[in-house]
Amino acid sequence: MQSTIRKQNYRRRADWSPLPRVVAVAWPYFLLFMLIENILLIIENRPLYRLNDTITSLSHGLIEHSGKLLFRAGESYAYFYIYQHFKLMELPWNRPITWYLAAIGVDFCYYWVHRACHEVHILWAQHQVHHSSEEFNLAVGLRQSILQGWCGFIFYLPLAFYIPPAHFITHQQFNLLYQFWIHTKSIKTLGPLEYIFNTPQHHRVHHGSNIYCLDKNYGGVLIIWDRIFGTFAEEKKDEEIVYGLVYNQPSFNPLHLQTFYTEYVIQRFNSMTTWRHKLAAIFYGPSWQPGKPRLGLEEDKVKVVPRPVYDVRIPLWCNIYLLIHFSIMVYGFHLLAVHHVGLNPLTVLTFVIYIIGSLTAIGMLFDNKPNACVFELCRCMVLVTLIQRMQFININENLLLTFEIFFVLSGLFWFLQSIKVLQISSKIKLH
Ligand SMILES: [Zn+2]
Numbered sequence: 001m002q003s004t005i006r007k008q009n010y011r012r013r014a015d016w017s018p019l020p021r022v023v024a025v026a027w028p029y030f031l032l033f034m035l036i037e038n039i040l041l042i043i044e045n046r047p048l049y050r051l052n053d054t055i056t057s058l059s060h061g062l063i064e065h066s067g068k069l070l071f072r073a074g075e076s077y078a079y080f081y082i083y084q085h086f087k088l089m090e091l092p093w094n095r096p097i098t099w100y101l102a103a104i105g106v107d108f109c110y111y112w113v114h115r116a117c118h119e120v121h122i123l124w125a126q127h128q129v130h131h132s133s134e135e136f137n138l139a140v141g142l143r144q145s146i147l148q149g150w151c152g153f154i155f156y157l158p159l160a161f162y163i164p165p166a167h168f169i170t171h172q173q174f175n176l177l178y179q180f181w182i183h184t185k186s187i188k189t190l191g192p193l194e195y196i197f198n199t200p201q202h203h204r205v206h207h208g209s210n211i212y213c214l215d216k217n218y219g220g221v222l223i224i225w226d227r228i229f230g231t232f233a234e235e236k237k238d239e240e241i242v243y244g245l246v247y248n249q250p251s252f253n254p255l256h257l258q259t260f261y262t263e264y265v266i267q268r269f270n271s272m273t274t275w276r277h278k279l280a281a282i283f284y285g286p287s288w289q290p291g292k293p294r295l296g297l298e299e300d301k302v303k304v305v306p307r308p309v310y311d312v313r314i315p316l317w318c319n320i321y322l323l324i325h326f327s328i329m330v331y332g333f334h335l336l337a338v339h340h341v342g343l344n345p346l347t348v349l350t351f352v353i354y355i356i357g358s359l360t361a362i363g364m365l366f367d368n369k370p371n372a373c374v375f376e377l378c379r380c381m382v383l384v385t386l387i388q389r390m391q392f393i394n395i396n397e398n399l400l401l402t403f404e405i406f407f408v409l410s411g412l413f414w415f416l417q418s419i420k421v422l423q424i425s426s427k428i429k430l431h
Pocket residue numbers: 114118127130131206
């Protein structure tokens with residue numbers, strides 16, 4: 001009886017919003033674990049997180065989740081449709097077997113999604129965002145492309161023939177949640193668990209640019225898929241892992257990091273002279289060249305050796321300024337995420353564009369770009385205008401007034417900076 005009611009309730013759900021958004025509510029815990037990791041780094045006497053790289057990672061996390069507010073799980077509708085019209089069996093809602101099948105099925109499909117993201121050029125154009133940090137810490141786990149969800153939804157569709165959508169969505173989120181904690185250097189090895197589970201040790205290899213690390217360890221929760229399908233590599237104790245892309249992008253601008261590779265794929269497409277080669281430039285591996293195998297040749301791989309990481313020194317006041325403004329954006333995003341269902345889609349789009357624009361301005365200031373002060377001035381003025389023109393019923397009036405004054409003062413400061421074209425001293429830091 002109870003199960004029938006649940007099924008009826010489930011069928012009435014026209015969209016996915018009532019399902020638990022595990023990852024969305026986990027953000028406070030993400031921040032807590034990042035704090036704990038920094039405490040461990042202090043104890044181990046190792047360098048702490050860099051503010052510029054960390055805020056860039058978190059910005060990508062916000063951009064990815066902003067996309068989810070816009071897309072409203074649209075990538076899952078095909079799954080929902082197939083389950084409703086073509087399911088081959090109805091597994092019991094509340095039996096452990098359904099949960100086990102969903103967990104293993106989602107993880108198996110994740111392996112192939114992830115592998116495709118590395119082996120199909122246009123998918124790599126999105127997934128490279130996750131690999132764009134030269135650091136390896138918990139913040140990197142949140143660094144994702146805005147279109148990452150769309151990259152893999154087709155691979156999960158076979159599950160729709162027998163796994164109920166609610167089980168699928170829940171396990172997919174648990175699967176992603178699991179992958180947060182494996183982005184750390186603080187956990188060296190987990191003994192016998194290393195044979196079965198994807199662990200920090202295995203995922204360090206996945207994020208390496210060293211030749212032995214490339215295209216290895218795609219697993220989500222389980223590493224057995226890599227062992228079965230021949231993509232497993234053990235971490236080498238005698239070779240330092242170099243994190244980041246083979247050709248790393250010197251930028252903290254999240255919008256640039258989200259888009260530059262897609263531009264490159266378009267360039268490659270345009271540079272090919274035959275349609276066969278044009279399609280190969282999109283669907284073959286990133287290392288493919290005309291006349292070469294789908295994934296390129298092993299001997300053509302670039303040998304990456306330990307290299308200076310990209311860093312830009314900016315004054316302390318500027319770091320504090322950017323941290324405060326980033327925190328305000330996080331708060332603004334939190335409000336938008338909580339209230340977006342009741343808002344007009346155009347309003348949601350306006351605020352998402354504003355948040356992405358703000359994160360871009362913050363990234364440009366971290367990069368110390370010459371035109372960043374003009375961009376920041378415009379961003380401050382846009383928010384002041386929005387506060388004056390729109391009704392923010394969910395924000396305390398005094399807090400809103402404080403934001404308005406703070407953004408007016410910030411805008412005034414950058415106005416003066418723009419006039420003087422005052423340059424913040426910078427240098428590339430090598431370490
Ligand atoms: Zn990857």
